[in-house]
Amino acid sequence: MAVVTPLHSQWHPGELAVQRMLGIPARNNPTVYGLKQAHAHRVTVSPLVAFGTLDKYGNPWVTVWGGEAGFCRPIAENVLGVNSATDARFDPVMQALFAAQGDVQKSNAEETDLEPRTRSIITEEVIKFEGGKIMAALSIDLETRDRLKLAGRFIAGSAAHTSPGVANLQIAFAVEEALGNCPKYLNKKHIVPHVPTPQLVSVDKGLPLPREAVELIEKADLFFIASKHGDGGMDVNHRGGPPGFVRVFRNEASGGRTGGEGGLVLVYPEYSGNRLYQTLGNLNEDPVAGLVIPDFETSDVLYLTGRTTILVGERAATYMPRAKLAVRIDVTEARFVRGGLPFRGHFIDHSPYNPPVRPLATEKSIIQEDGNTNAIAIATLLTRQVITPTISRYVFILKPPENQKRDRRGLRAWFPGQHVTFDFSSELDHGYSHMRDEDPQSLNDDFVRTFTISAPLDRKSLADVAESIEADGKVATSSELRLLRVGVEPELEIVVRRHGSATALLANWNLRVPLEVPVLGFGGVEDFRMPVARVKSDRHTKESVFIAGGVGITPLLAQAAAVLEMQDSGERGGLQVLWSLRAEDLPFAVDAFTRIEGLGPVTKLFVTGSLDESQDRRKVLDTVQNMGAQAVDRRMARDDVLSIGESGRRKFFCCTGPGMMKTLLQWTEGEDVVFESFEY
Numbered sequence: 001m002a003v004v005t006p007l008h009s010q011w012h013p014g015e016l017a018v019q020r021m022l023g024i025p026a027r028n029n030p031t032v033y034g035l036k037q038a039h040a041h042r043v044t045v046s047p048l049v050a051f052g053t054l055d056k057y058g059n060p061w062v063t064v065w066g067g068e069a070g071f072c073r074p075i076a077e078n079v080l081g082v083n084s085a086t087d088a089r090f091d092p093v094m095q096a097l098f099a100a101q102g103d104v105q106k107s108n109a110e111e112t113d114l115e116p117r118t119r120s121i122i123t124e125e126v127i128k129f130e131g132g133k134i135m136a137a138l139s140i141d142l143e144t145r146d147r148l149k150l151a152g153r154f155i156a157g158s159a160a161h162t163s164p165g166v167a168n169l170q171i172a173f174a175v176e177e178a179l180g181n182c183p184k185y186l187n188k189k190h191i192v193p194h195v196p197t198p199q200l201v202s203v204d205k206g207l208p209l210p211r212e213a214v215e216l217i218e219k220a221d222l223f224f225i226a227s228k229h230g231d232g233g234m235d236v237n238h239r240g241g242p243p244g245f246v247r248v249f250r251n252e253a254s255g256g257r258t259g260g261e262g263g264l265v266l267v268y269p270e271y272s273g274n275r276l277y278q279t280l281g282n283l284n285e286d287p288v289a290g291l292v293i294p295d296f297e298t299s300d301v302l303y304l305t306g307r308t309t310i311l312v313g314e315r316a317a318t319y320m321p322r323a324k325l326a327v328r329i330d331v332t333e334a335r336f337v338r339g340g341l342p343f344r345g346h347f348i349d350h351s352p353y354n355p356p357v358r359p360l361a362t363e364k365s366i367i368q369e370d371g372n373t374n375a376i377a378i379a380t381l382l383t384r385q386v387i388t389p390t391i392s393r394y395v396f397i398l399k400p401p402e403n404q405k406r407d408r409r410g411l412r413a414w415f416p417g418q419h420v421t422f423d424f425s426s427e428l429d430h431g432y433s434h435m436r437d438e439d440p441q442s443l444n445d446d447f448v449r450t451f452t453i454s455a456p457l458d459r460k461s462l463a464d465v466a467e468s469i470e471a472d473g474k475v476a477t478s479s480e481l482r483l484l485r486v487g488v489e490p491e492l493e494i495v496v497r498r499h500g501s502a503t504a505l506l507a508n509w510n511l512r513v514p515l516e517v518p519v520l521g522f523g524g525v526e527d528f529r530m531p532v533a534r535v536k537s538d539r540h541t542k543e544s545v546f547i548a549g550g551v552g553i554t555p556l557l558a559q560a561a562a563v564l565e566m567q568d569s570g571e572r573g574g575l576q577v578l579w580s581l582r583a584e585d586l587p588f589a590v591d592a593f594t595r596i597e598g599l600g601p602v603t604k605l606f607v608t609g610s611l612d613e614s615q616d617r618r619k620v621l622d623t624v625q626n627m628g629a630q631a632v633d634r635r636m637a638r639d640d641v642l643s644i645g646e647s648g649r650r651k652f653f654c655c656t657g658p659g660m661m662k663t664l665l666q667w668t669e670g671e672d673v674v675f676e677s678f679e680y
Helices: 013-021 037-044 092-098 211-219 278-285 314-319 440-444 459-471 501-508 550-557 560-568 583-595 617-626 638-642 658-667
Strands: 048-054 060-066 072-076 079-087 127-141 146-163 166-180 188-193 222-229 233-240 247-252 263-269 288-294 301-312 325-338 343-349 377-386 391-399 419-423 448-452 491-497 516-523 543-549 575-582 603-608 630-632 650-655 672-675
Touching: 013 278, 037 072, 037 127, 037 146, 037 166, 048 092, 048 222, 048 233, 060 079, 060 092, 060 222, 060 301, 079 146, 092 127, 092 146, 092 166, 127 166, 127 222, 146 233, 211 247, 211 301, 211 325, 222 278, 233 278, 263 301, 278 301, 301 314, 314 325, 377 501, 391 501, 391 583, 448 491, 448 550, 491 501, 491 550, 543 550, 550 575, 550 583, 550 650, 560 575, 575 583, 583 603, 583 617, 617 630, 638 658, 650 658, 658 672
Parallel strands: 060 288, 127 233, 543 575, 543 650, 575 603, 603 630, 650 672
Antiparallel strands: 048 060, 048 127, 072 079, 079 166, 127 146, 146 166, 188 343, 222 233, 222 288, 247 263, 263 325, 288 301, 301 325, 377 391, 377 516, 391 491, 419 448, 419 516
8 A cells, every 4th residue: 555655744955955045944844745625625715726837848837717716626535626718729728738739839930920829729528648747726815815835737628619719628637735825915806707808919929028018017916926846846826015016127129229138037026925935946946937917907918938047135136126035037938818817806905914116226226235244334323303203313423334344435425315225124123924914014024224314414524535535646536525534434314204113213222222223325316416506607507496295305404505505605596495294293394494594484384284282383383484484374286386486497306205296296297307205
């Protein structure tokens, strides 16, 4: 009698390699043999199952079938039966299972119509493969966020045409392995059946992608991925996150505008999951994968297959700053099919575990270093000043990291209006946790935070640099003059609103105990620096209009003194400020006007909300107005913005929350506008 060895004691070499690479403690493999009764029930109540298999070239593909609960259910011990409408023309898994063996695919030279690399399927016959055909599946219920991984073999199946391009599929799938899986990044959707009406949009091998397919990727919050290992193992899993978490690194024909190799390349971040790394283990051993990206609103679908690269640490950050683990997919074939899915989905709710979208380094000018070892400086908290109950000023002193050589020129200086990136992980990262419902965001928090610098650099630090360069007999360039000499320990100031774990740490820290935070770098939009050059003879110099919401004023605080000095000297240009501020934050305005002479008279405050009864609102408003500011008790309006200066002779600098920013960009359409978000 044969003895079945439980799989929980086994990891294959690829899985072990990834676990060692990522420093995961040894643990048993929780995968179980066969289809347990509880697992069978979970499949039966799920309206969708993603199925993966290999084509005749060994390429993995994956699709999604279903539309309502019960289409996939147990029909024998360890056997699932599937009954679903399917795309019979372009679905790559259907073709791998049912394509007529004698129908040879076209050569690349002949692939010029809209139905390349597809074969007619065998219908009205039972299809079997000797020894079974390798398959894997993922049962998923997007309303309950339940999912179950399955692996095994296709036993037999048949397909019957029901309408042009559509077939009713019936298959028997023998389950050899099953594993309940992590639900963290599933966004809730209500699934309903839909009759497919498949139309293939892509031509040749589908590359580069048409714009419709790129837009599908850009809004996708879920895809399924099929991987393989050795000759007899497959895995189908899902990856989810906020809409847009998958990024298009390149989508070009060979020899495109970059002159490079062209092709389609995708990058997505690997979030904190159950830390089994079964998919990555497969990719480490056999770096090929199939993806399916469904459009739940339209039933359009994008099928992909290609080669993968696992990106860890610095390599991940090179592509996707702040990501510590990511996957690059070089796509070799794609099929974008309109109306190809047998279901649609109505959005219910996003997962509370979703982290923010992480743009590629090529998409956004943000710092690319990651981790303490890449720190360019260490910031030690020096002072804390509470301005309002939720807004405080923090001053740090910067020193070079102990583990880095001291450059003779010292630390590169920052510009007024730039932001600084801190890494709080050493204080806030408390290690691995599979689920944390009371604080879901903490599981994917890299504890990297970016704050706008709210005060200019000490000029003495820059003067010291100039002296040291001249003393060495060197010609000082403008870039060299931005450097801080070794031995100078400059102070850095930020003004922030308390929101989240990092700012709570700063607010509650005992100042008698040193707090040291690695600095990863400085960044910011160069165009966001306001003009301070002396331009008496330039009749075309534009007036600067700074529009801020709340703490969005901080980029101006670092620049205002120099800009106002230019204005007071009679130079052309000038500054006007429109600042929307909550009533309870009016002391912040008093603080800013006190510290920066001349800022009050050029500022119009739009006060919203009401102060606590314990505060004397009239007194604070009188103080603001006595400092020269104009204060109105209402929201900012379009006329307030466009009545300043003349169109073509003004430049708007905007730093607000996303809602207000959207409105401002509508109001200032056609104007000279630069903007930055304070929600880094």
